[in-house]
Amino acid sequence: PGAASFNPYMSGQEASYAKAQASLASHKRLFRHSKSFVDSPSPDQVPSKKSLPVRAFRLAVTTAFQVWVDLSIDITESLHWTPRVVPYIGYGTEKYSRLICRLVRSPRGYVPVKMGVKGIRAAFMVPASHVPVKIDIDNSPLESVQIGTSYKRDAVDRKKNQNASQAVSDSHGYLDLVTEGKVSPGIHKVTYKVKGRKPVLAPLYTVGKKEKxxxxxxxxxxxxxxxxxxxxxxxxxxxxxxxxxxxxxxxxxxxxxxxxxxxxxxxxxxxxxxxxxxxxxxxxxxxxxxxxxxxxxxxxxxxxxxxxxxxxxxxxxxxxxxxxxxxxxxxxxxxxxxxxxxxxxxxxxxxxxxxxxxxxxxxxxxxxxxxxxxxxxxxxxxxxxxxxxxxxxxxxxxxxxxxxxxxxxxxxxxxxxxxx
Structure with a gap:
């Protein structure tokens, strides 16, 4: 907003508002713009359209990683490691919530530290794919969910809703969900449970319409x-x-x-x-x-x-x-x-x-x-x-x-x- 002129016939509230407008205009001198090249931040990320060397390198990396995953799963299964949930913070509106967690394999009885493990251990977690997860918000079980993807934006689409019993981790171990339902503004408790493990909790930040x-x-x-x-x-x-x-x-x-x-x-x-x-x-x-x-x-x-x-x-x-x-x-x-x-x-x-x-x-x-x-x-x-x-x-x-x-x-x- 631009600076407002002052009028002696203004009410006290109007004069205060006009004064604030003028002050805002003067504060704008505190910031500056610097011209640069036009932004081009979104190059095509579709793998099939990459150059041959890039595709060859990617194929080598993904093949090596898949070999490591397959070998790790075989080893952890032989050691009788079982899936556990690594819960992440969720957020949402008063009408729907976005939840995400990851299923990984760990020894029975393993208890993660509150501050998180060191990066070297986190980087080599063994994903647990296609594992069903039971979820509730504030002790109310979810009835239907929209299963999304952990690496791109998911629009809310009621047509994609499924029964909550179909909430299973993907091939990477992730479970990314959108769930509809009225939730009051504030911080809520999301509980994740898989067979053979104690329930784990994560916060859900619900933002109300009053927050502008x-x-x-x-x-x-x-x-x-x-x-x-x-x-x-x-x-x-x-x-x-x-x-x-x-x-x-x-x-x-x-x-x-x-x-x-x-x-x-x-x-x-x-x-x-x-x-x-x-x-x-x-x-x-x-x-x-x-x-x-x-x-x-x-x-x-x-x-x-x-x-x-x-x-x-x-x-x-x-x-x-x-x-x-x-x-x-x-x-x-x-x-x-x-x-x-x-x-x-x-x-x-x-x-x-x-x-x-x-x-x-x-x-x-x-x-x-x-x-x-x-x-x-x-x-x-x-x-x-x-x-x-x-x-x-x-x-x-x-x-x-x-x-x-x-x-x-x-x-x-x-x-x-x-x-x-």
Missing amino acids: IGVISDIDDTILVTDVPDPLQAVYNMLFLDPSKRRAVSEMAQFYNALSQELGGHAPFFYLSTSPWNVEPMLRYFLTNNNFPRGPLLLRDFDPRPKTFIPNGVEHKLEFCRQLMDDFPHMRFILVGDNGQKDPFTYAQIARENLDRIIAIGIRQLQPKEGILRHSLHPMPDVPVPVFYGHGGANLIRTMIPYLRVYMKTQKWGGKRIKG
């Missing part, structure tokens, strides 16, 4: 230090470092909590990462251990075996940003990422597709030493949305929070102006 603003955040290098400049260190951190020792980016937790407070304390946070679902428990522990606002994680399937659609990192984030836009059409969003891994291109694309729904974009600027190569750092394409920059949370607190505080004072929801 949400936050979509990247994880890697935005809030979690990955040590990318040193490839060996990055691999070590992912595979061997104790989850409790993973470091948060300076003052980003303070920024996120300040952001949450400005939005009323109930705004949902959604965390995106190109990391595999295997490390979800570790990332969940990281968020809790470093006092970030709680929220669902949207990760990806690294299993290289054939799929009809193989999302790269950019496409993965686009898919799930679009899914969130579809799931919550009544909400506007704040996007937070970094200038590595093409986050600026991804968020620019989402902003262009949803100009009236993106409030602002926050970009954490990586130092040149934080990228393996200098050209791995990307400027923000030119978009008609406020963009704020900072090397850490302190910078974004100084620039982005004042803008959002004024923005909240100028907005009307359902005919009522929000008071900051």
Whole structure:
């Protein structure tokens, strides 16, 4: 909104609103746009259309992986390992919920640690395919489900509903579901149970219609230090470092909590990462251990075996940003990422597709030493949305929070102006 002129005959409320509008216009000088190339983040990911060398390499990788899976299953079956559920955080609306878990083989009596296993163990979990799972939400069993895919966006389609007894893991061990049913806003308990194992629990974040603003955040290098400049260190951190020792980016937790407070304390946070679902428990522990606002994680399937659609990192984030836009059409969003891994291109694309729904974009600027190569750092394409920059949370607190505080004072929801 542009600056409003002041009129001596305005009421006190009108004058306050006009003053806030003028303040918002002045705050817009705090952000800047930088022109770049037109975004092209979604190259064709259909395997059959890849070049011959790429297809040959992929065939070699998938064949080797399939041999490993088959051998691992044979060995674990001979050891009498049984399927168990690795539950992941779900989210949903008051009308439907999105749930995801993975079935893997483990020794009888195995109890996973709360912080998640180290990456090396998570990377080599043996999938348990075609295993039936019983699921309930707050002790109410599911009756019908829509079985989706763990690596792409699934539109809600009642015609695809099946009896809940048909909820079985796919060939990769994943069980991705959409289930219809009225659920009140708040955090709920999802229970998963397979034969021969104790039930396991996962939270379900249900977002109500009263929530008008949400936050979509990247994880890697935005809030979690990955040590990318040193490839060996990055691999070590992912595979061997104790989850409790993973470091948060300076003052980003303070920024996120300040952001949450400005939005009323109930705004949902959604965390995106190109990391595999295997490390979800570790990332969940990281968020809790470093006092970030709680929220669902949207990760990806690294299993290289054939799929009809193989999302790269950019496409993965686009898919799930679009899914969130579809799931919550009544909400506007704040996007937070970094200038590595093409986050600026991804968020620019989402902003262009949803100009009236993106409030602002926050970009954490990586130092040149934080990228393996200098050209791995990307400027923000030119978009008609406020963009704020900072090397850490302190910078974004100084620039982005004042803008959002004024923005909240100028907005009307359902005919009522929000008071900051």
